[in-house]
Amino acid sequence: MLAITELISGGICLVRRAVEVKAARPLAPTMSDVARKAGVSAMTVSRALRGGASIATETREKIMNAIEELGYVLDQSAGSLSSKRTGFVAALVPSLNNSNFADTARGLTDALQGSGLQLLLGYTDYSTEKEEELIESMLRRRPEAIVVTGGKHTIRGRKLLENACIPVIETWDLPPKPVRHVVGFSNAEAAEALVKHLYARGYRKIGFIGGTSNRDTRGADRRLGYERAMAKLGLKETRIISFGTPPISMKQGGEALARLVEQWPDLEAAICVSDLSAFGALTECQRRKWPVPRRIAIAGFGDFEISSCSHPTITTVGVNCYDIGRQAGELLLRAIEGERTQKPVAAETIVTDYEIIAREST
Amino acid sequence: MLAITELISGGICLVRRAVEVKAARPLAPTMSDVARKAGVSAMTVSRALRGGASIATETREKIMNAIEELGYVLDQSAGSLSSKRTGFVAALVPSLNNSNFADTARGLTDALQGSGLQLLLGYTDYSTEKEEELIESMLRRRPEAIVVTGGKHTIRGRKLLENACIPVIETWDLPPKPVRHVVGFSNAEAAEALVKHLYARGYRKIGFIGGTSNRDTRGADRRLGYERAMAKLGLKETRIISFGTPPISMKQGGEALARLVEQWPDLEAAICVSDLSAFGALTECQRRKWPVPRRIAIAGFGDFEISSCSHPTITTVGVNCYDIGRQAGELLLRAIEGERTQKPVAAETIVTDYEIIAREST
DNA sequence: TCTACATATGTTATCGATAACATTTTGAGT
DNA sequence: ACTCAAAATGTTATCGATAACATATGTAGA
Numbered sequence: 192m193l194a195i196t197e198l199i200s201g202g203i204c205l206v207r208r209a210v211e212v213k214a215a216r217p218l219a220p221t222m223s224d225v226a227r228k229a230g231v232s233a234m235t236v237s238r239a240l241r242g243g244a245s246i247a248t249e250t251r252e253k254i255m256n257a258i259e260e261l262g263y264v265l266d267q268s269a270g271s272l273s274s275k276r277t278g279f280v281a282a283l284v285p286s287l288n289n290s291n292f293a294d295t296a297r298g299l300t301d302a303l304q305g306s307g308l309q310l311l312l313g314y315t316d317y318s319t320e321k322e323e324e325l326i327e328s329m330l331r332r333r334p335e336a337i338v339v340t341g342g343k344h345t346i347r348g349r350k351l352l353e354n355a356c357i358p359v360i361e362t363w364d365l366p367p368k369p370v371r372h373v374v375g376f377s378n379a380e381a382a383e384a385l386v387k388h389l390y391a392r393g394y395r396k397i398g399f400i401g402g403t404s405n406r407d408t409r410g411a412d413r414r415l416g417y418e419r420a421m422a423k424l425g426l427k428e429t430r431i432i433s434f435g436t437p438p439i440s441m442k443q444g445g446e447a448l449a450r451l452v453e454q455w456p457d458l459e460a461a462i463c464v465s466d467l468s469a470f471g472a473l474t475e476c477q478r479r480k481w482p483v484p485r486r487i488a489i490a491g492f493g494d495f496e497i498s499s500c501s502h503p504t505i506t507t508v509g510v511n512c513y514d515i516g517r518q519a520g521e522l523l524l525r526a527i528e529g530e531r532t533q534k535p536v537a538a539e540t541i542v543t544d545y546e547i548i549a550r551e552s553t
Numbered sequence: 554m555l556a557i558t559e560l561i562s563g564g565i566c567l568v569r570r571a572v573e574v575k576a577a578r579p580l581a582p583t584m585s586d587v588a589r590k591a592g593v594s595a596m597t598v599s600r601a602l603r604g605g606a607s608i609a610t611e612t613r614e615k616i617m618n619a620i621e622e623l624g625y626v627l628d629q630s631a632g633s634l635s636s637k638r639t640g641f642v643a644a645l646v647p648s649l650n651n652s653n654f655a656d657t658a659r660g661l662t663d664a665l666q667g668s669g670l671q672l673l674l675g676y677t678d679y680s681t682e683k684e685e686e687l688i689e690s691m692l693r694r695r696p697e698a699i700v701v702t703g704g705k706h707t708i709r710g711r712k713l714l715e716n717a718c719i720p721v722i723e724t725w726d727l728p729p730k731p732v733r734h735v736v737g738f739s740n741a742e743a744a745e746a747l748v749k750h751l752y753a754r755g756y757r758k759i760g761f762i763g764g765t766s767n768r769d770t771r772g773a774d775r776r777l778g779y780e781r782a783m784a785k786l787g788l789k790e791t792r793i794i795s796f797g798t799p800p801i802s803m804k805q806g807g808e809a810l811a812r813l814v815e816q817w818p819d820l821e822a823a824i825c826v827s828d829l830s831a832f833g834a835l836t837e838c839q840r841r842k843w844p845v846p847r848r849i850a851i852a853g854f855g856d857f858e859i860s861s862c863s864h865p866t867i868t869t870v871g872v873n874c875y876d877i878g879r880q881a882g883e884l885l886l887r888a889i890e891g892e893r894t895q896k897p898v899a900a901e902t903i904v905t906d907y908e909i910i911a912r913e914s915t
Numbered sequence: 916t917c918t919a920c921a922t923a924t925g926t927t928a929t930c931g932a933t934a935a936c937a938t939t940t941t942g943a944g945t
Numbered sequence: 946a947c948t949c950a951a952a953a954t955g956t957t958a959t960c961g962a963t964a965a966c967a968t969a970t971g972t973a974g975a
Contacts, residue, residue: 219695219718221931232955237933245952262716267693268630268639269931272960277630287674288655296649309690312649312674328671331629333581354624356581441862470862477864497859500803500832502839583961594925599963607922631961634930918975925968934959941952 220261228257240265271333279309280523281329282338285317285407286438291493292340294512295362295519299338302520308335308527315340317406317437323348330355336523342366342373343408358526360519363409365542372526373540374519378409381508381545382416383423385462385490388506388547390424394460394488397421398430400447400472401464402437410437410464413492417462430455437464444468445475448487458487460553466491466498469505473552488553503551511543518543582623590619602627633695641671642885643691644700647679647769648800653855654702656874657724657881661700664882670697670889677702679768679799685710692717698885704728704735705770720888722881725771727904734888735902736881740771743870743907744778745785747824747852750868750909752786756822756850759783760792762809762834763826764799772799772826775854779824792817799826806830807837810849820849822915828853828860831867835914850915865913873905880905 226233231250238244239254246254257263271277282299284292300310313329315322323345329337330351336358343366344352352359352370360372389397397417405411414431421429432451435443444463448471452458463469469491476483483489483503491498491507498505518541529536588595593612600606601616608616619625633639644661646654662672675691677684685707691699692713698720705728706714714721714732722734751759759779767773776793783791794813797805806825810833814820825831831853838845845851845865853860853869860867880903891898 223931233932234934234956235954238954241933245954247953250953262712264689264692264713264717266695266931268695269634269960270933272631272634272931272962273933275933275960286655287649287658288652290650293648293650327626330626333628333630350624351626355626441858445862467858470859474862474864496803496829497832500807500836502836585961595961596926596963597924600924603963607924609923612923628961631930632963634932634961635963637930637963916975918973920971920973922971923969925966927964927966929964930962932960934957936956936958938955939953941950943948943950945946945948 219266220263221266222263224261225254225257225263228261229253237270277333277335278307279311279332279334280336280338280527281311281313281332281334283313283315283322283325283329284340285315287312287314289438290495291510291512295340295516298513298516298518299520300516302517302524306524308524319343319345319348323351326351335527336360338362338519338523340364341408342369356530358523358530360523360526362515362519364412365540369538369540371538372519372522374515374522374543375541376510376543376545377416378412379416379419381510382413382462382492383420384545384547385492385506385508386417386420386424388549389460389462389488389490389553390420390426392488392553394553395426396428396430396455396457396459397426398432398451398455398458398461399464400432400434400439400444400451400461400468402435402439403433404437407437407464413464430458439464439468441467441471441474444471445478446471448472448475448489452487460484460488460490462490462492464492466493466495466505466507469507469552470497470501473501473503473505484551484553490553494548498548498550506550506553507548509546509548511545515543581628582625583628584625586623587616587619587625590623591615599632639695639697640669641673641694641696642698642700642889643673643675643694643696645675645677645684645687645691646702647677649674649676651800652857653872653874657702657878660875660878660880661882662878664879664886668886670886681705681707681710685713688713697889698722700724700881700885702726703770704731718892720885720892722885722888724877724881726774727902731900731902733900734881734884736877736884736905737903738872738905738907739778740774741778741781743872744775744824744854745782746907746909747854747868747870748779748782748786750911751822751824751850751852751915752782752788754850754915756915757788758790758792758817758819758821759788760794760813760817760820760823761826762794762796762801762806762813762823762830764797764801765795766799769799769826775826792820801826801830803829803833803836806833807840808833810834810837810851814849822846822850822852824852824854826854828855828857828867828869831869831914832859832863835863835865835867846913846915852915856910860910860912868912868915869910871908871910873907877905 222233222236226236236254239246239251313325326348338360340362341364342361359370361369362374364375365377399417401410401414432447434447461472469489472489491505494507494509498507526536584595584598588598598616601608601613675687688710700722702724703726704723721732723731724736726737727739761779763772763776794809796809823834825834831851834851853867856869856871860869888898
């Protein structure tokens with residue numbers, strides 16, 4: 192039967208039907224199937240599905256019914272091949288399970304609302320090697336723009352970003368030599384501000400708790416800011432404990448505090464690379480029955496919910512995470528529009544706000 | 554120049570080059586460009602890139618050099634159109650910023666390692682409507698399998714899942730009427746076990762804190778389990794506070810506790826729908842200088858890091874989040890293989906473990 | 916030396932949609 | 946009734962890769 196059908200008609204559609212009978216599961220219906228059922232051409236179906244073209248109400252209804260009956264779902268990869276619009280942008284963040292980056296992702300998603308663009312998230316696990324892999328596999332799917340976190344990439348990763356003929360936005364940092372667009376702030380400067388805050392409150396013997404490597408570039412920048420501020424304020428002795436692979440956890444924050452006070456028993460205040468480790472440090476104090484901030488003051492970074500909810504509440508640096516995403520999203524839309532109209536927008540750097548949020552722990 | 558080129562050769566490639574000169578940015582190179590540069594056919598390039606075929610070492614090198622020089626990146630959407638393998642699976646979770654689901658995503662990613670499949674994450678924000686949208690936009694990109702959280706979907710969402718000719722896995726729950734495969738556990742049963750634990754420790758006046766709606770089905774199941782256990786234990790009076798849109802935050806947990814003790818001042822223990830709200834409840838007690846568990850015992854759900862780090866530590870239900878993802882991933886690989894070999898695997902339900910983790914707060 | 920089979924490569928058709936262009940129908944204005 | 950633009954639909958070529966088949970070369974065994 193199959194062979195005969197092929198010989199007589201040579202028709203693709205008939206062969207398709209014949210195969211369908213044999214297959215264990217039916218093949219997913221295509222646009223032509225819908226078109227045939229509705230008695231129109233495939234092009235009309237395409238137009239009906241995407242809107243923007245004029246279609247007779249009656250025709251549209253026939254098409255929608257056919258789609259409903261067949262359970263048809265558009266195949267976008269086929270569509271984007273011919274239209275050269277994949278309808279998505281890629282965003283790489285270090286970790287999903289981090290409310291800061293989750294907020295940035297939310298900002299991005301919101302900015303993309305209604306633009307017909309979807310967000311495709313990848314997480315790099317704070318590794319530039321993994322980032323490189325992700326950049327490549329994202330580019331293979333031809334995103335219309337790509338957002339990355341930070342300005343540190345592998346050499347090949349950077350080259351891939353530069354060669355990709357799409358807008359590139361680096362976020363959460365102010366890279367000295369950005370690939371193109373930037374939406375971020377200086378983590379070092381923010382950490383400096385935090386040190387100054389502690390100084391203003393009278394603390395002098397200030398320590399810093401962070402991870403062991405520079406994998407988390409923002410964490411490394413914050414330490415740098417701490418060191419710079421200490422030097423500027425004439426506080427010669429820095430007290431730094433590096434412990435755990437970034438991003439360090441609550442528990443590691445506690446352990447790090449233990450080491451910090453062991454090494455420098457005169458410690459008056461501890462700045463932690465993030466609120467999570469700050470909370471760990473706080474509970475370590477509580478276990479020792481050390482009053483915070485009377486015995487030791489503690490500050491974090493990122494304004495996670497825990498810092499405003501813990502007892503005592505924790506002083507921290509509030510970052511406009513959502514806004515970083517939002518602004519990146521809006522910039523990206525402008526840039527994509529620029530590409531499409533052959534009028535590329537100039538490289539832009541948007542600096543976002545941060546603020547010291549003084550709470551009970553200092 | 555452009556016109557002449559077109560007239561003389563009619564060659565697509567030459568025209569392409571001509572366009573390239575005019576365009577503001579060069580078009581991304583294609584496989585044919587690579588092939589031409591390497592002096593081979595496009596098919597050979599394709600084979601060299603995917604491995605598995607025999608290619609002369611010399612040829613492969615020429616090709617790799619050409620790729621390097623042109624900065625070529627494979628266009629997967631074109632490839633998957635002809636190969637009918639998109640190389641990704643979709644996973645929908647309620648929220649990314651939740652270590653439980655992040656762990657599940659990690660388990661999935663790990664299981665997919667080396668299979669050539671990528672994970673595409675979407676978050677539904679605990680809304681079945683948003684889930685429906687996501688299911689559709691995922692299916693448009695033709696994933697090879699889809700993993701969803703929970704067994705509650707919109708009618709259309711469910712239909713989309715059923716019609717999609719790909720393996721479907723529901724996780725984190727044991728739906729009474731699953732679409733197909735399931736990897737999860739009974740949230741109600743786990744909550745029951747937690748009530749029994751409190752009962753065994755002598756608590757009788759036990760309350761429950763959760764969100765106001767059933768959006769978070771797992772949260773609703775937990776409340777159900779609480780009610781069932783109370784009834785089974787002969788504890789007539791249930792004490793339930795519903796507050797805030799799920800998932801409820803730390804702060805809302807604190808507020809809910811305040812309401813709970815206001816309404817039932819004799820309260821002895823509070824079970825919270827998640828560890829985050831449990832922590833909020835704990836700090837509310839601390840603000841009131843109520844000793845936990847002496848004045849009130851507190852228990853959570855999910856074994857988030859905060860519960861083992863807070864002071865006191867919080868009793869909770871440990872869920873094998875990572876394992877849910879891992880098992881779902883492995884099941885999904887088997888199922889995909891089954892589809893490909895025309896031997897569909899039978900619908901499977903894998904029940905994962907949970908355990909009561911008794912800590913200082915009870 | 917010749918067959919037979921593996922290795923290495925090329926050719927053509929195709930995946931499922933959309934762009935670009937062509938055609939037909941409709942309807943308003945004169 | 947007639948013109949002309951807008952509305953509605955169809956036709957064909959194409960996007961960039963890969964499957965399937967075809968072909969050429971090399972090489973081991975009879």
